[in-house]
Amino acid sequence: MNGVMAIATPPAEAQRDRSAAVARALSDPKRLCVLENLADGGERSVGDLSRNVGCQVPNMSQHLAVLRSAGIVASRRQGSTVLYRIADPSVLELVGALQRVAR
């Protein structure tokens, strides 16, 4: 078997693992709050987000690391501050779909 078609389950399984990782990154209210803050397409510093969400800066940094390693947000450094943004428009659709199901 497996002459033309590549392996059948492994890709689907890897895809599921990635999807699960993304979902896990969205599974925290504070991280969702971060995404709402970034939903306007703008950039925010760690300190700003920390203030808006209401948690300590180190904690926010960890949350942002989770979101970033899931490919949900991206960051760039400007001087001494680091600015975070939504990585891709598809993320906004995902958050919207999430809110519709959770409604």
Place this chain on the structure above:
Amino acid sequence: MNGVMAIATPPAEAQRDRSAAVARALSDPKRLCVLENLADGGERSVGDLSRNVGCQVPNMSQHLAVLRSAGIVASRRQGSTVLYRIADPSVLELVGALQRVAR
């Protein structure tokens, strides 16, 4: 303040909590596999899902309980077997959006 408009943050926060709960329910590869199995709109028994996903029946039952308490799937009993289905079409959109971001 707060004359006409109801409280501002509490609803948003409750909504976030529900969204986070839904995302957490989706944050496991096996549960995503369940949803893929149900994506055709059909119904499946616990035993079938357990076999397709590759885990023990009690474990599958727990996973289904998680999905159900998040409002992602619904169940009905037919004789001695219990059939699970996707609770709402919006769930399919959510899973699709998740896969697009995770791609």
Place this chain on the structure above:
DNA sequence: CGATGACTTGCGCATTTGCGCAACTACCGA
């Protein structure tokens, strides 16, 4: 160079989560 501000990282801890296994309940068929 210090010194200060902006983030990140490491660590210990309490909570949660997925799993396997055993026990229990619910529904048939004989």
Place this chain on the structure above:
DNA sequence: TCGGTAGTTGCGCAAATGCGCAAGTCATCG
């Protein structure tokens, strides 16, 4: 009524997670 099949629930355990706090890195300014 008595098995037997189908699901659910309870329990203990290992692993992951969020948090607070301390310490480290990186860039700016005097």
